[in-house]
Amino acid sequence: MENKRVIIAGVGGQGILLASDLLSDALMKAGFDVKKSEVHGMSQRGGDVVSHIVFGEKVYSPLISFNEADVILAFEKIESLRNIDFLKDDGIMIINSTSILPLPVAAGLMDYPEDPIGEVKKFVKNTYVVDAEKIAKELGNRKVMNVVLLGFLAKNLKDIEKRYWEESLKERLPEKIFEVNLQAFNRGYNLE
Amino acid sequence: MKELLSGNEAVARGAFEAGVHFASAYPGTPSTEILENVAKYKEIHSQWSVNEKTALETAIGASFGGMRAIVAMKHVGLNVAADPLFSVGYIGAKGGLVIVTADDPGMHSSQNEQDNRNYARAAKIPMLEPSDSQEAKDFTKIAFTISEEFDTPVLLRLTTRISHSKSIVQFNDREVVPIKGYEKDIRKNLILPAHARLLHKKVEERFKKLKELSNDFKYNFIEYKDKKVGIITSGISYQYAKEAMPDASFLKISLSWPLPEELIREFAKNVQVIYIVEENDPFLETEIKAMGIDVVGKELIPEVGELNPYIVKVSLGVIQPYTPKQIETKATPRPPALCPGCPHTSVFYAINKNKLIATGDIGCYTLGALPPLSAMDTCVDMGASITNALGLEYALKKAGDNRKIVAVIGDSTFYHSGVTGIIDMIYNGSKGTVIILDNSITAMTGHQDNPGTGRTLMGDEAPIVDIENLVRGLGVKHVKVVDTYNLEEVMQTVKEESERDELSVIIARRPCMLLPEMKKKKFDKYEVDETKCTGCQMCVKIGCPAISFDKNKKKANINYDLCVGCSLCYQVCKFDAIKKV
Ligand SMILES: Cc1ncc(C[n+]2csc(CCOP(=O)(O)OP(=O)(O)O)c2C)c(N)n1
Ligand code: SF4
Numbered sequence: 067m068e069n070k071r072v073i074i075a076g077v078g079g080q081g082i083l084l085a086s087d088l089l090s091d092a093l094m095k096a097g098f099d100v101k102k103s104e105v106h107g108m109s110q111r112g113g114d115v116v117s118h119i120v121f122g123e124k125v126y127s128p129l130i131s132f133n134e135a136d137v138i139l140a141f142e143k144i145e146s147l148r149n150i151d152f153l154k155d156d157g158i159m160i161i162n163s164t165s166i167l168p169l170p171v172a173a174g175l176m177d178y179p180e181d182p183i184g185e186v187k188k189f190v191k192n193t194y195v196v197d198a199e200k201i202a203k204e205l206g207n208r209k210v211m212n213v214v215l216l217g218f219l220a221k222n223l224k225d226i227e228k229r230y231w232e233e234s235l236k237e238r239l240p241e242k243i244f245e246v247n248l249q250a251f252n253r254g255y256n257l258e
Numbered sequence: 259m260k261e262l263l264s265g266n267e268a269v270a271r272g273a274f275e276a277g278v279h280f281a282s283a284y285p286g287t288p289s290t291e292i293l294e295n296v297a298k299y300k301e302i303h304s305q306w307s308v309n310e311k312t313a314l315e316t317a318i319g320a321s322f323g324g325m326r327a328i329v330a331m332k333h334v335g336l337n338v339a340a341d342p343l344f345s346v347g348y349i350g351a352k353g354g355l356v357i358v359t360a361d362d363p364g365m366h367s368s369q370n371e372q373d374n375r376n377y378a379r380a381a382k383i384p385m386l387e388p389s390d391s392q393e394a395k396d397f398t399k400i401a402f403t404i405s406e407e408f409d410t411p412v413l414l415r416l417t418t419r420i421s422h423s424k425s426i427v428q429f430n431d432r433e434v435v436p437i438k439g440y441e442k443d444i445r446k447n448l449i450l451p452a453h454a455r456l457l458h459k460k461v462e463e464r465f466k467k468l469k470e471l472s473n474d475f476k477y478n479f480i481e482y483k484d485k486k487v488g489i490i491t492s493g494i495s496y497q498y499a500k501e502a503m504p505d506a507s508f509l510k511i512s513l514s515w516p517l518p519e520e521l522i523r524e525f526a527k528n529v530q531v532i533y534i535v536e537e538n539d540p541f542l543e544t545e546i547k548a549m550g551i552d553v554v555g556k557e558l559i560p561e562v563g564e565l566n567p568y569i570v571k572v573s574l575g576v577i578q579p580y581t582p583k584q585i586e587t588k589a590t591p592r593p594p595a596l597c598p599g600c601p602h603t604s605v606f607y608a609i610n611k612n613k614l615i616a617t618g619d620i621g622c623y624t625l626g627a628l629p630p631l632s633a634m635d636t637c638v639d640m641g642a643s644i645t646n647a648l649g650l651e652y653a654l655k656k657a658g659d660n661r662k663i664v665a666v667i668g669d670s671t672f673y674h675s676g677v678t679g680i681i682d683m684i685y686n687g688s689k690g691t692v693i694i695l696d697n698s699i700t701a702m703t704g705h706q707d708n709p710g711t712g713r714t715l716m717g718d719e720a721p722i723v724d725i726e727n728l729v730r731g732l733g734v735k736h737v738k739v740v741d742t743y744n745l746e747e748v749m750q751t752v753k754e755e756s757e758r759d760e761l762s763v764i765i766a767r768r769p770c771m772l773l774p775e776m777k778k779k780k781f782d783k784y785e786v787d788e789t790k791c792t793g794c795q796m797c798v799k800i801g802c803p804a805i806s807f808d809k810n811k812k813k814a815n816i817n818y819d820l821c822v823g824c825s826l827c828y829q830v831c832k833f834d835a836i837k838k839v
Contacts, residue, residue, distance in 0.1 A: 077592065090262050090424060100262060101390070103423035105288075105366045111594035111625065112803055126500040128423040131568035132580040148589035151582050167817075168592040172806035173630055173798050179588045189583055 069122030070225065071130045075149045076141025077166045078112050081212035084238070085139075086117035088216060091234035093121045096226045103128035112169065114145060121225075139219050141212065142166050143182040150186060158192040158222055162215055164199050194218070201253050207243070210250035217254020228255070259429045265420035268391035268427050269358060270295030272398025273328045277435030278302050279353070280320035282313040284674065285703040286332030287367040288421040289360035293330055294706075297715050301432065306706055306715045309640075309674040310335035314342045314357065321353040322447060324438025326402055330358040333374050334639070338675070340377070343411075347381040348449055348457040350409035350464075353438055354402035357383075360416045363537045364564030369620070369639070371562070373539040378413050378515035382461050384468050385413040385515040387493040391425040393477070397512065399433075404471070408464055415514075417537065419494045419564070465516060473520045477512035480525055488529030490522065490542060490553070495565055499535040502570040517545055526551045533558070533574060537565045596625050598804040599781075599822035601697050601742045601768035605666070606633035607800055607826070608745075608752040614664050617650060619643035619676075621668035621702045622770075623695050631801045634666065641675030643667045647690050648683050662756040665692045670700035670708045672725065677732075683761055684733050691755045692763045694725055695742075697770040705772065729763045736762035743768060745829040771822055781823025783839045786814045790835035797827040797836065 072089065076082045086102055093100045104117040118130045132151050137158045140146035146161045153159060161183055170176040179185070187193045198214040213235070220231055231251065239247050263271060269292050273281060281304040283293040297304040307313035310331040317327040331339060336359045346355065359377070362368040378385035386401055388394040394416065401412040445453050472478060487506040491499045492514045500508070509525040511517065526532060534543045534555035543555035558573045559565070571577045596603055606626035609616050610633040618624060618634035619642060627634035636646055647665035654661060667676045672694050683690060700706040707713045709723040730737055736758060740747050748766065755762040769776050793812035797805050804820035805827055807813075816827070818839070828836040 078594075087262075087424075094260075094262055094426060099426065101423060101425045102262075103419060105418060105422055111597060111622065112592070113594035114592040125425075126497040127567045128419065128425070128497070129566045131566060131571070132582075144589050144592070148586055150586055151580070167806055168590050169595040169801070169803050170593070171590055172803060173801065174795070174807035174809055175629070176590050179590060182588070185585050185588060189585065 067122060069120055069125055071135045072119045072219070072223070073130060073135045073138045073149055073152055074117045074119070074141070075138065075145040076115055077145065078115050080115075080141045081209065082115045082117055082141060085212040085216050086119055088213070088231075088234050088238060089119055089219070091238060092226050092230040093119070095230040095233055099123060099125045101125045101128035114148065116149065137219065137222060139215055141215065144168070144179060146186050147179065147182045150189065153190060156192070157190070158194070159186055159190045160194045160196060160215065160218060160222065161186065162199070162211070163195050163197045196254070196257060198254065202250060205246055205250055205253070207246050210247050213247045213250040214254040217251040218257050219254075220251070221255050221257075260426050261429065262424045263391045263395070263427045264291065264422055264424050265388065265391050265394040265416050266291035266360075266422070267295045268394035269330070269398050269414070269416070270299070271427065271429065272395040273302065274299045275395070275430050275432055276354075276399040276402045277326060277433040278328050278402070279325035279435075279437060280317060280327040281305070281329070282307050282316045282327075283330040284308065284310045284313050284335060285700055285706045286335050286360075287703055288362060288418040289330045289332045289335070289358065289416070290703045290706065291421070292358060292360075293715065296328070304715050306708065308709060310339040311342060314339040314346070317355060318342060318346050318349070321351050321355040323353065323440045325353040326435055327353060328356045328358065328398070330360070332368065333359055333361040333372055334368060334370065335359075336374055336377055338640075343377065343383070344381050345449055346411050347383050348454055348461055349447055351405045351411050354405035355411040356398065356401045356405060356414055357411055358414045358416065360418070360421050362418050364418065366418050369637070371538055373537075373541060374413070374415055375514060375541045376539065382465055383411055383413050383515070384408070384513060385415055387415045387512060387514045388420060389493050389496040389510070389512070390420070391423070391427045393512070394420060395427050397477070408468060408471075410464060410468075415493070417494055469516045469519065472513045472516050472518040475513045475518065477510075478518045478521055479510055480521065481508045481510070482528065483507050485528055486530045488525055488532045489535055490525065490532060490546065491535040492542065493537070495535045495537055495570070498565055498567045498570045501567045502574055502576050511542065514542070517542070519549060522546055522549065522551065535559055535565070535570055593628060594625060595628070595803050596622065596801060597771050598802050598820045599771040599824035601766070601770060602626060602695050603631070603800055603802065603824075604742045604745050604748045604826055605693060605695060605752065605766045606631040608749045609633040609664060609666070611749065612753055612756065614662050614752070614756055615650070617643045617646040617663060617665045619667040619671050621671055621695075623666060623668055626666070628801070630799045640671050641667070641679055644676055644679030644692055645682055647692070648679070648686060648688050651688055651690050663690055664752070664756055665690065667692065667694055668701075669694060669696040669698065669710050669725065670706075673709050673723065677728070680729060680732055680734065680763070688761050689759050690761060691758070693752070694763065694765050696725060696765050696767040698767075699770050699773060701770045701772070705770070725765055734761055734763050736760060737765065738762070739765045739767055741768055742766045743824055743826070745826055783818060783821040783823045784825065784828050784836050785816050785818070785839045787835050787837055788813050790833050792833050792835070794833070796830050796832065800826050800830060802827060
């Protein structure tokens with residue numbers, strides 16, 4: 067198998083790093099060589115956050131280049147636009163239908179792009195839009211939004227048996243929030 | 259057992275397995291998690307120091323006592339610690355001493371892109387450069403062996419992509435290393451000129467032996483494939499180059515100072531063209547060219563910025579440049595901003611309103627420089643706000659310019675290197691104002707304890723070094739403490755003290771909003787009464803991420819989820835349009 071590449075992108079505070087940790091753990095359990103890379107530091111201050119995950123038999127670079135990602139999971143609409151050049155021509159773009167206003171937009175200095183999903187769709191045939199915030203709210207814990215999205219990603223990745231995902235959730239999450247996260251994962255996994 | 263670890267976690271694991279006894283650091287991205295993870299091993303005494311110089315000096319003390327000691331810092335931290343670094347290069351290491359420098363090519367969160375391989379050369383200290391987490395762990399252990407065998411400190415150089423990338427690491431047990439104990443030895447440990455002259459000779463002899471080691475070192479290795487192209491590389495660049503040209507021959511350098519000259523010559527004989535793939539400075543290139551070997555390096559590979567597989571591929575002509583889709587330009591930038599309810603906000607609002615010159619410093623509060631607050635003029639290095647203000651004060655006075663200056667510095671930065679600056683101000687007759695933003699934590703780097711928080715890295719209680727008593731004790735007569743959520747008090751104090759014709763210090767105090775104890779507190783949230791909002795946008799000028807302005811409706815809006823109830827917008831609004839929810 068050729069190495070596969072996934073990008074998870076979003077805004078500080080959305081749980082990107084936890085999501086990419088869960089994904090990498092599951093990949094390792096499934097027997098792949100895995101590398102993941104992200105830059106933290108300013109993430110708590112509302113900046114954008116990106117995590118690159120590469121897996122396969124043998125991985126060298128943890129960084130993904132233009133036109134290489136098999137899947138991009140964008141936790142926020144603008145972030146799908148920001149990362150679009152990394153997606154392969156036949157790659158999959160998953161967009162969470164949430165908007166978080168960048169400060170220049172909030173301060174009235176710039177505009178939020180008019181229709182980011184529409185723009186992406188012009189270039190990416192395989193675009194899926196998920197309202198993970200709504201599902202998380204239904205589950206009574208808005209923080210599990212990231213795991214809903216991860217569930218949807220899991221279904222589209224096909225490379226990992228479901229039990230590895232469950233093991234990885236179990237190991238990384240505190241016991242009292244495991245159940246709701248597992249539900250969130252399944253909700254995402256079973257989305258059409 | 260194997261686990262996915264970041265490079266920083268792997269170094270911590272390596273320190274544990276190497277039987278390390280002592281660890282010290284001052285936080286700094288991308289190095290911070292090294293000590294945070296070392297501290298999880300209770301077998302190792304770990305501590306935050308007030309700065310990198312004291313961290314290294316403390317570790318040298320532990321090594322004098324025969325302990326294995328590790329010290330970690332970001333690249334610019336090594337500038338602060340450079341003085342003891344050069345001395346300990348002569349003194350050597352009784353207990354193994356490893357100095358970790360985490361460089362930041364691409365300046366993800368740094369003020370420059372210096373390449374600390376240059377320090378290894380300048381201080382004649384061996385340097386190891388891992389290229390993934392497994393190597394980060396292994397090289398940490400090897401560094402201790404080299405340190406004790408050759409009686410030298412060892413530099414371990416990470417870069418952001420090594421520190422913050424995760425890859426699979428195999429675990430081993432902790433080695434039991436006895437503490438050798440202290441013995442007085444002034445000819446080695448006390449570098450008087452007479453002693454140092456002898457020590458310098460020893461350093462040169464040691465260097466020769468280290469060169470031999472480098473030639474035989476198993477992690478400096480050659481992989482022959484297609485001999486038309488040979489690549490010499492180190493660190494993360496090895497991974498990028500492997501991906502760019504998997505079929506080329508490689509010389510991977512792991513002990514990058516001193517270089518394995520014989521190995522390099524052998525490689526050069528066997529391949530037709532040599533490319534050097536390295537980030538930032540032409541360090542390998544310069545050295546290898548000086549050996550009289552023809553190589554191609556910075557003519558192709560950029561010196562500025564971080565490398566990645568794409569840049570390496572394009573530079574080496576493996577692929578054509580990619581043409582962007584031109585729609586990513588529609589992605590509005592998302593610059594980091596002070597958090598909603600950040601305790602620093604009101605001070606910058608006051609500086610802006612009073613049109614003061616503000617010499618700044620490094621921390622979350624540097625974000626006060628961005629619009630709409632735009633309340634910082636300079637930022638040089640940690641502690642510089644105070645001493646820059648002192649020099650600028652003199653320059654303004656000589657020019658007959660009567661604008662007022664305030665120096666703005668965070669609590670951790672003040673302990674790091676602000677105290678000496680205040681002494682300088684007092685001694686040299688400054689009439690300036692220093693604002694110490696005391697949010698009771700080192701926030702920027704992810705909330706580390708410091709001498710003001712009452713806790714140590716290992717979670718024990720610690721005495722608090724009280725900033726107010728400290729500056730009064732130094733001799734500052736006018737010291738005011740303000741609560742930064744009281745806007746009127748902040749505005750008035752900043753105005754009064756900046757106009758005062760004597761040295762003054764304002765301690766602007768309130769804990770960071772992200773601290774667990776603050777998150778637990780319940781504050782009333784605020785909302786906009788649209789019938790009263792005139793659209794004047796005063797509240798937007800605070801730069802709070804929770805407040806937005808609807809251009810169509812011409813009304814302000816507060817995001818309920820983001821609001822933490824600091825009430826600054828309520829205090830700013832002249833039309834009573836902001837009220838409690
Ligand atoms: C010499 C040096 N060491 C470390 C750093 C990394 N660093 C940047 S800001 C900062 C701490 C700032 O803490 P504080 O002054 O309390 O401000 P806060 O972020 O809490 O507002 C650190 C450690 C640096 N830039 N330079
Ligand atoms: S982390 Fe704390 S100090 Fe930093 S911007 Fe947020 S509230 Fe302010």
